[in-house]
Amino acid sequence: MLSAVFPLVRPVLQALDAETAHTLTLGALARLPLGHPPIDDPRLCVTVMSRRFPNPVGLAAGFDKGARAPDALLGLGFGFVEVGGVVPRPQPGNPRPRVFRLPEDGAVINRFGLNSEGLTTVRTRLAARRGRPGIVGVNIGANKDSADRLSDYVACTTGLAGLVDFITVNVSSPNTPGLRDLQGEAFLDDLLARVIAARDASGAGTALLLKIAPDIGLDGLDAMTATARRRGVDALVVSNTTVARPASLAGAARAETGGLSGRPLFAPSTRLLAETYLRVGAELPLIGVGGIDSAEAAWTKIRAGASLVQLYSALVYAGPGLIGEIKAGLVRRMEAEGLESLAGVVGRDAAELARSA
Numbered sequence: 001m002l003s004a005v006f007p008l009v010r011p012v013l014q015a016l017d018a019e020t021a022h023t024l025t026l027g028a029l030a031r032l033p034l035g036h037p038p039i040d041d042p043r044l045c046v047t048v049m050s051r052r053f054p055n056p057v058g059l060a061a062g063f064d065k066g067a068r069a070p071d072a073l074l075g076l077g078f079g080f081v082e083v084g085g086v087v088p089r090p091q092p093g094n095p096r097p098r099v100f101r102l103p104e105d106g107a108v109i110n111r112f113g114l115n116s117e118g119l120t121t122v123r124t125r126l127a128a129r130r131g132r133p134g135i136v137g138v139n140i141g142a143n144k145d146s147a148d149r150l151s152d153y154v155a156c157t158t159g160l161a162g163l164v165d166f167i168t169v170n171v172s173s174p175n176t177p178g179l180r181d182l183q184g185e186a187f188l189d190d191l192l193a194r195v196i197a198a199r200d201a202s203g204a205g206t207a208l209l210l211k212i213a214p215d216i217g218l219d220g221l222d223a224m225t226a227t228a229r230r231r232g233v234d235a236l237v238v239s240n241t242t243v244a245r246p247a248s249l250a251g252a253a254r255a256e257t258g259g260l261s262g263r264p265l266f267a268p269s270t271r272l273l274a275e276t277y278l279r280v281g282a283e284l285p286l287i288g289v290g291g292i293d294s295a296e297a298a299w300t301k302i303r304a305g306a307s308l309v310q311l312y313s314a315l316v317y318a319g320p321g322l323i324g325e326i327k328a329g330l331v332r333r334m335e336a337e338g339l340e341s342l343a344g345v346v347g348r349d350a351a352e353l354a355r356s357a
Helices: 002-015 018-031 070-075 119-128 149-160 179-183 185-202 218-231 263-283 295-304 313-318 321-337 350-356
Strands: 046-048 051-053 057-059 080-086 099-102 107-110 135-140 166-170 207-212 235-238 259-262 286-289 308-311
Touching: 002 018, 002 321, 018 070, 018 099, 057 321, 070 080, 080 119, 080 166, 107 263, 107 313, 119 135, 119 149, 135 149, 135 207, 149 166, 149 179, 149 185, 166 185, 179 185, 185 207, 185 218, 207 218, 218 263, 235 263, 259 263, 259 313, 263 286, 263 295, 263 350, 286 295, 295 308, 295 321, 295 350, 308 313, 313 321
Parallel strands: 057 080, 057 308, 080 135, 135 166, 166 207, 207 235, 235 286, 286 308
Antiparallel strands: 046 051, 099 107, 107 259
8 A cells, every 4th residue: 555655745745854754754664553464476585594585575674763663564565674773872863964865876874873763772672572573683783972882782691682683783873973983803802792792692592793884994804704603693784875976976975974875885785795705605695785776786785695685765766666676577587586485595796796896
């Protein structure tokens, strides 16, 4: 239903500033009666992290920061939904305006600054949906003014483990000063050790994921993947938004500070994804994020090494109908190649895409 309505309301939403349009959209989703997600073609099923995903197309963190509508979002056809980012104490984030559309580029720039209603509110909402079907994860971070950011991640892990299928440790947001410093090898090792200990102490089988930035060099990638493997991370999310500004950007907002997402992020994030796969192979599942706006883009991410993919920015322009279009396109590609699952596609062209994406 929403897919059919979106073309009618798109002009109204596009006339509003981006954050207001997003707030109204999320509010409408939160008020929808809960229905059943569409039944997916069984060939789209992916089993990773000891979980069966009905399809590989997920919603990236940032859309539903407060876990207001995860079940409505699953009802749109996503195979999984990641809510958040969540930080321990409520914080307003950066002043508005803080999100900007670049329609000419199929892109978005945001500098939200991890605005969050806080751990207690998100925990209450996630506890209320306990027992409902569907795979839901949560992205966690640290308060901007925290004196001990490592303890913030531990607090979020302790508070949310058992209420979600996975927790994504976000050390790659470009909008919290100093946060990306936690990607350094010593900091990251300590962080992962403490977060995994907190997860294990909870007794929950919650998977622990690490989300990385697209702007790191290959030496940094070597160190991060080695640390993640050594500490027993369950999957890597590649990648967050970028602080880079390609010369090709045409949108009037291209000079705004913040993280760039959408189509311009596709090539660098896919190249990093492929490089990551070349380092971890089948040992560590990868979630490919960045610039997915079509079935072809999703297929390329899988060829680069992604077992699962996530999108967000493309929904701003294409609406929820894009989810079904991507899934149908993936099935067509599988039929054309005589495939019964996506497993044989994962990473098969990583070496080529690492050089050319």
